[in-house]
Amino acid sequence: MKGILAGAIVAGVAAAARRGVAQSASGALFPNDLGPTSIDVSSYPKEYQETYKVFQFKCAACHTIARPINSQYVELSDAQQAAMKTSTPEMFKDPAVWQIGAHIWNRYVKKMMAKPGCPVGRDGKRIWQFLVYDSKVRKTGANAVAWKSSRQKLLEEFAKANPARYHELFPSTVAAK
Numbered sequence: 001m002k003g004i005l006a007g008a009i010v011a012g013v014a015a016a017a018r019r020g021v022a023q024s025a026s027g028a029l030f031p032n033d034l035g036p037t038s039i040d041v042s043s044y045p046k047e048y049q050e051t052y053k054v055f056q057f058k059c060a061a062c063h064t065i066a067r068p069i070n071s072q073y074v075e076l077s078d079a080q081q082a083a084m085k086t087s088t089p090e091m092f093k094d095p096a097v098w099q100i101g102a103h104i105w106n107r108y109v110k111k112m113m114a115k116p117g118c119p120v121g122r123d124g125k126r127i128w129q130f131l132v133y134d135s136k137v138r139k140t141g142a143n144a145v146a147w148k149s150s151r152q153k154l155l156e157e158f159a160k161a162n163p164a165r166y167h168e169l170f171p172s173t174v175a176a177k
């Protein structure tokens with residue numbers, strides 16, 4: 001009996017892996033959880049390619065790595081924000097797609113590190129630097145449009161599966177567009 005159950009769980013995980021997603025829509029706590037579980041870092045500086053491996057391992061101790069990978073957080077200095085308000089004003093209109101702050105990843109990594117049993121430790125600083133770089137590359141500039149459509153897909157799927165939780169996370173958004 002135990003063996004059959006374990007087999008079913010393994011099969012379920014394998015099916016999710018084949019779809020390239022972390023979790024079923026009904027079991028997800030964040031829209032992030034429904035998205036891809038890897039980043040193509042082949043064009044990133046060597047230092048960040050190394051940190052990516054640490055990030056993949058340490059930030060997946062309590063939830064899947066999909067949660068930080070598909071996050072709406074973007075950390076931009078005040079000067080960078082001012083520049084992007086001119087170049088990409090749309091980025092400042094929908095915080096469910098782009099939530100922008102000068103210290104947003106810094107604060108968030110610290111929040112994760114304060115949780116009991118968090119294994120991040122001394123890697124916190126370089127993981128934070130990786131997240132700042134990666135968010136800028138994948139969610140802004142030439143990739144802003146692609147990011148918006150992939151994030152909106154997750155929001156729509158999540159809102160359908162779990163409207164109450166969606167509303168709790170994004171009270172100012174009436175419904176996923």
Ligand code: HEC
Nearest residue numbers: 058059061062067068071109112115116117118119120127
């Ligand atoms: C010790 C367990 C633990 C570890 C390790 C951990 N997290 Fe989390 N994470 C959580 C929990 C629990 C939540 C749910 C929200 C909360 O309690 O803050 C969460 C939520 C999140 C969210 C969603 C937040 C939102 O409001 O949209 C992001 C993004 C995230 N974690 C990123 C990370 C990153 C990056 C790392 C590695 C530096 C990490 N987590 C490591 C426990 C952990």
